[in-house]
Amino acid sequence: MELNDPTFLSGIDADLLLRLALPAGIGVLLGLDRELRGHAAGLRTHGIICFASAGMTVTAIALFYSLGGTRMDPLRVFEAAGAFLGIIGAGLVVFSGGEIKNVTTAVHLWLTALIGIACGAALWPVVAIMSGIALLLLVVVGIVENRAFPRTEANTK
Template sequence: MELNPPLSLAALDIDLFLRLAVAAGLGLLLGLDRELRGHAAGLRTHGLICFASSAMTVSALALFYQLDGARVDPLRVFEAAAAFLGIIGAGLVVFAKGSVKNVTTAVHLWLTAVIGIACGAALWPVVTIAGAGALILLVILNLVEDRAFPDTEANTE
């Protein structure tokens, strides 16, 4: 069996650490709001999804360059993440008493995976804008909704 040549532990560097650590940190931060509100997918789930997406992307890119692009398509990371999160998201979304619950959480997990993929690819402008945008959309807009629409079903998600 022919395998790719192994990377030595000397390949551990600040760039690799930064890609994975930023993903883990942002995932935890994005999950904090969901955790504090008692939703199904919280701190650990968001942290793990973002970290795993980053590690998956780093691995795909490393193999692509290590094998000179032969039989390796790093864009398949998106397909794998989308398929996995489709399953997780479908399990989260619940239709009960005439309303749909957990859609925001499911979509937020998908966004967390995208941010993890961007971290793994070291697309720092995308990470910055997507991370800030996610925090604004999830936390700040939730505060606005709570004040503007205090008794609506949208605020129970």
């Protein structure tokens, strides 16, 4: 059986730690808004998805290079993440009382996965921009939305 060369624990360095630890922190931060609002996917879910996406990306890139760049396509990470989050998102979205609920949470999980993929690929400008805009959309736009369109008992049923 032909296997790739092993990567020993001495391969742990600051770059690898940053690529894996930072997305876990960003995911938790992104999940904070969902947690505070009492939505289905909160701190742990967002942290794990962002971290797992980064881990998937780092692994795909490492395997690509260790196998000489000819036996696999690292962009399949997007396919795997999309398929997985499609299942999770479909489970989150519910139709109740004439309203569709949890769409923002489902889409937010997809965004969290993309940020994790960008972290795994060490695309730091993309990570910074995506994280910043995600926080603005969730927090600032959420506050504006709540003030401009306050939810009353009549429109939540």
